[in-house]
Amino acid sequence: MDxxxxxxIKDITIGQYFPGxxxxxxxxxxxxxxxxxxxxxxLFSADNLVGLGVxxxxxxxxxxxxxxxxxxxxxxxxxxxxIIIFTAVLNIFFIRTGDPYFEWRFIKITDEGVDTAVxxxxxxxCLIAGTSLLTYTTSPIDLTxxxxxxxxxxxxxxxxxxxxxxxxxIALRFIPTLIEETDKIIxxxxxxxxxxxxxxxxxxxxxxxPILIPLFVASFRHAEELALAMECRCYHGGxxxxxxxxxxxxxxxxxxxxxxxxxxxxxxxxxHLI
Amino acid sequence: xxNFIEIKDLHxxxxxxxxxxxxxxxxxxxxxxxIKKGEFVAVLGHNGSGKSTLAKCINAINLPESGAVYVxxxxxxxxxxxxxxxxxxxxxxxxxxxxxxxxxxxxxxxxALENMGVPPAEIRKRVDEALKTVGMYEYRMHAPHKxxxxxxxxxxxxxxxxxxxxxxxxxxxxxxxxxxxxAEVMKTVKMLNSQGVTIVLITHYMEEAAQADRVVVxxxxxxxxxxxxxxxxxxxxxxxxxxxxxxxxxELAWELKKAGCDIxxxxxxxxxxxxxxxxxxx
Numbered sequence: 001m002d003x004x005x006x007x008x009i010k011d012i013t014i015g016q017y018f019p020g021x022x023x024x025x026x027x028x029x030x031x032x033x034x035x036x037x038x039x040x041x042x043l044f045s046a047d048n049l050v051g052l053g054v055x056x057x058x059x060x061x062x063x064x065x066x067x068x069x070x071x072x073x074x075x076x077x078x079x080x081x082x083i084i085i086f087t088a089v090l091n092i093f094f095i096r097t098g099d100p101y102f103e104w105r106f107i108k109i110t111d112e113g114v115d116t117a118v119x120x121x122x123x124x125x126c127l128i129a130g131t132s133l134l135t136y137t138t139s140p141i142d143l144t145x146x147x148x149x150x151x152x153x154x155x156x157x158x159x160x161x162x163x164x165x166x167x168x169x170i171a172l173r174f175i176p177t178l179i180e181e182t183d184k185i186i187x188x189x190x191x192x193x194x195x196x197x198x199x200x201x202x203x204x205x206x207x208x209x210p211i212l213i214p215l216f217v218a219s220f221r222h223a224e225e226l227a228l229a230m231e232c233r234c235y236h237g238g239x240x241x242x243x244x245x246x247x248x249x250x251x252x253x254x255x256x257x258x259x260x261x262x263x264x265x266x267x268x269x270x271x272h273l274i
Numbered sequence: 275x276x277n278f279i280e281i282k283d284l285h286x287x288x289x290x291x292x293x294x295x296x297x298x299x300x301x302x303x304x305x306x307x308x309i310k311k312g313e314f315v316a317v318l319g320h321n322g323s324g325k326s327t328l329a330k331c332i333n334a335i336n337l338p339e340s341g342a343v344y345v346x347x348x349x350x351x352x353x354x355x356x357x358x359x360x361x362x363x364x365x366x367x368x369x370x371x372x373x374x375x376x377x378x379x380x381x382x383x384x385x386a387l388e389n390m391g392v393p394p395a396e397i398r399k400r401v402d403e404a405l406k407t408v409g410m411y412e413y414r415m416h417a418p419h420k421x422x423x424x425x426x427x428x429x430x431x432x433x434x435x436x437x438x439x440x441x442x443x444x445x446x447x448x449x450x451x452x453x454x455x456x457a458e459v460m461k462t463v464k465m466l467n468s469q470g471v472t473i474v475l476i477t478h479y480m481e482e483a484a485q486a487d488r489v490v491v492x493x494x495x496x497x498x499x500x501x502x503x504x505x506x507x508x509x510x511x512x513x514x515x516x517x518x519x520x521x522x523x524x525e526l527a528w529e530l531k532k533a534g535c536d537i538x539x540x541x542x543x544x545x546x547x548x549x550x551x552x553x554x555x556x
Contacts, residue, residue: 140377141376141377141378141381169375169376169377170375172377173374173375173376173377173418176417176419177371177419180419221372222371222372225367225369225372225373226372226373226375228335228367229365229367229372229373229375229430230375230385231335231360232333232335232360232364232365233360233364233375233385233386233389233433233434233437234357234360234361234386234389234390234437235385235386235389236357236389240391241388241389241391242387242388242391242392242393242394242397243388243394244380244381244384244387244388244394244397244398244401245381245394246394
């Protein structure tokens with residue numbers, strides 16, 4: 001691992017929260033999760049180009065409101081480019097109904113195929129852009145908190161919602177600690193002469209073993225001590241627990257919801273009218 | 275003054291179930307100790323002497339095998355007393371990383387209060403108060419992993435004092451810190467003690483123990499010395515035989531005395547040492 005890679009491992013950001021002060025940042029995380037659902041419904045209920053246009057306009061609008069830089073948007077879309085190409089190719093070549101544009105031996109491209117491909121590509125792009133906006137504008141803690149509260153009705157059927165949320169919080173908390181520890185172990189093993197750059201893929205995989213084993217041992221030790229410290233601070237499960245930060249629905253959340261629902265209604269109206 | 279912590283003939287063993295037959299290691303062999311409200315007690319002993327085990331017996335993490343531990347009159351063996359005892363006796367551990375639960379400083383300080391079911395407005399108030407007490411209020415929105423060791427340990431202490439405990443047990447809180455961080459933590463501990471909080475400090479640093487009102491030395495699971503720091507550290511040879519150190523200044527006085535100088539070994543602070551040396555050289 002060269003120096004550049006070495007520093008990289010330290011700079012990994014948790015989640016992809018992009019702190020800001022926009023209206024979307026300030027909205028309640030619970031509402032944002034629900035509205036993301038509404039957004040997905042909106043995208044997939046659009047069945048003509050105008051409806052799709054409304055979906056695109058909505059995505060663009062929320063991005064503008066959130067003031068997330070376009071660079072971040074591109075970054076979130078980059079990993080899914082192969083999936084998009086794959087979907088597009090699949091749709092173009094395998095939908096054989098409709099009027100053919102082009103035919104050569106077994107290859108047949110129809111207008112329906114091209115249409116479906118365009119719809120799918122636009123939907124996926126908007127979907128990824130919209131959902132990553134949720135993680136860009138909501139801190140991981142708020143997100144876990146919101147998930148805990150949204151899922152809390154499931155406690156009635158004995159789903160350990162609090163425990164799951166606590167596990168997520170602790171996992172988030174320990175990511176930087178474990179990364180730091182990995183760095184230390186790598187340096188320690190290198191100082192003992194471990195070779196991690198050279199050799200075949202199998203050699204490189206083998207070189208990981210002396211890093212992973214101490215890391216595992218260390219995380220068990222962390223877990224044990226953390227459990228003890230939590231007990232010392234009166235932790236006894238989710239029962240009777242209060243929270244310092246109260247999630248409160250504000251006027252902003254109402255407007256946000258109305259805004260979203262208006263667009264959904266717009267898409268449905270367009271479907272019926274055209 | 276009444277005794278806040280009362281330990282009577284405490285025995286405790288760890289049982290290793292992995293072995294066949296299970297191996298029992300007796301760690302505490304009859305401890306009798308009482309600690310008054312507002313006292314600052316340092317506990318010394320080399321590794322494996324049982325000092326951490328003793329601390330865990332006080333806040334009901336370990337339960338006595340025989341004998342009894344009372345905290346503010348409550349028996350630790352009674353399960354109904356568990357939460358009240360842990361609220362009264364907070365514990366700070368060696369590794370600050372392993373006791374911070376949340377991803378934001380103030381959320382972590384609030385953790386114990388949330389567990390106790392304190393109303394949100396009251397939590398807010400107490401968290402701010404605790405953070406101001408340890409001087410970490412400006413860092414309340416920071417991520418804990420970006421703080422220095424001393425700062426993390428102060429956050430951990432804030433998390434404990436937010437519970438408003440009567441007593442804080444500190445298990446080698448400075449062992450993983452640099453000298454600067456150590457000084458920060460010790461300053462905080464002394465300030466809390468001056469506000470009436472009982473402190474039990476387990477430490478390897480004799481300079482820290484010298485700042486206590488009383489030093490308890492544990493060896494092989496038994497208390498072998500219990501006195502004011504001066505009387506303990508002046509017995510330099512006894513301490514060395516136990517594998518323990520004495521403060522540097524005490525050692526200096528002891529060496530001088532051995533070399534035939536007329537100087538008392540009851541010296542534990544630098545100022546005292548300077549004064550005595552001045553007198554001797556006059």
